[in-house]
Amino acid sequence: MSQRISIHGQWSSRLLFILAASGSVVGLGNLWKFPYITGENGGGAFVLVYLLCLALVGIPVMMAEVLIGRRGRQSPVFSWQFVAAEAGASSAWKLAGWAGMLAGLVILSYYSVIAGWTLAYLVRMVSGSLMLVTAEGASSIFTQLVLDPERLLAWHTIFMVMTIKVVSRGVTKGLEQAARILMPLLLFMLVVLVVYAWRQGDFSQAYAFMFNSDFSKLTPNAVLTALGHAFFTLSVGMGAMMVYGAYLPKGISIAKTSILVGLLDTVVGLLAGLAIFSVVFAHDLPAGDGPGLIFQTLPIAFGQMPGGSFFGTLFFLLLVFAAWTSAIALVEPMVSWWVEKRGVDRIRAAIWTGISAWLLGIVTILSLSSWSFSFSFGGVLKRHGLFDVLDILTSSIILPLGGLAIAMFAGWVMSRDAVVEEFEGRAGIGFKLWYFVIRFITPVAVVLVFLRAIGVV
């Protein structure tokens, strides 16, 4: 049984799995979303809760998710089906695979639109047209972009084509190749930027904002947002890590690699936050500006700093690369499912998945202009109608519930022996600790955060 391998192929080495998984986790979540939700939720206390969610929920669930994937060796829906049957459990568990696959499609639909913004800004940075831009200028450039559905559609289309192109090439020639080239570049660019922000920006204020906790500002919804983001940033709860696990050869430690990838993601998120807020505070720009934060503030800062045009270009290039390697992971659960279910070739499956997400992306594009409406989510004003709704529905609801299902399954439904077998038969202290967390701490934490957010406790 353990000799089965996925029909889609497998990672060529441990390093390539780490690169590909890092490519999936490090994305717009770290560089765009984490800074703006931290800004919206007042910094410090939010960051602390987020870190706790990563350690107690996100990373343990990542291990369980990769484990289920490697045991199932198929797309998430079929891996769920396989492990449920093996454990003698109800086949209804595969609903978690379905929910995750659809969540991936929804996330990709808006992810691609935001990635489109980064492409648009990259071009502007390269052209130098953002140099010496004023605060009003930067905000009007951003507004003009998001209020222009045709332009957004064009960038969204380009990004979707880039993504589908890679995915259609398969695990080795597509996913691995992209990670092999893009990830080292991305890490290099990040380091350059952090050094730059540290020397030119207001690093100490950024540090204080992110790490001085004021718990009075923390609403129950902020806690749910932090939990949801822990899942989002780790690409956990929707099957991406499960399918990456399905391609993981036997003998590679799930625990070590997951912890490494989780830590890398955490460090990248914190460094990106510090770099971005250093620039924001150095120019007295507002931190709580929502999804436009980096697009409205960073061009002003880069436009005024020595070498800003070069570093600005580097930053937006970093965003594009990060988004690209993550978008691939968002599509993979559905593409692999399509190939297995219908026996179609990968290219066709990738194209159809891409078209579906592309069409759905139009909802986000229109929510930014003609369909926009505002609502309040736990005291934070959300101004982008259905885009915000889709984001909250996926990151704050489906991903945590998917994570809960994964934790419950690995902790309570799967036989302990099967779990230990995926840990290379080693049930030492590390394993026992993880097993305890996944059985008790993770489920209780997720349920409590939910109950608190809806006002029950």
Ligand code: PHE
């Ligand atoms: N982790 C990615 C990010 O931080 C987003 C993502 C979520 C990718 C789920 C794949 C699956 O941007």
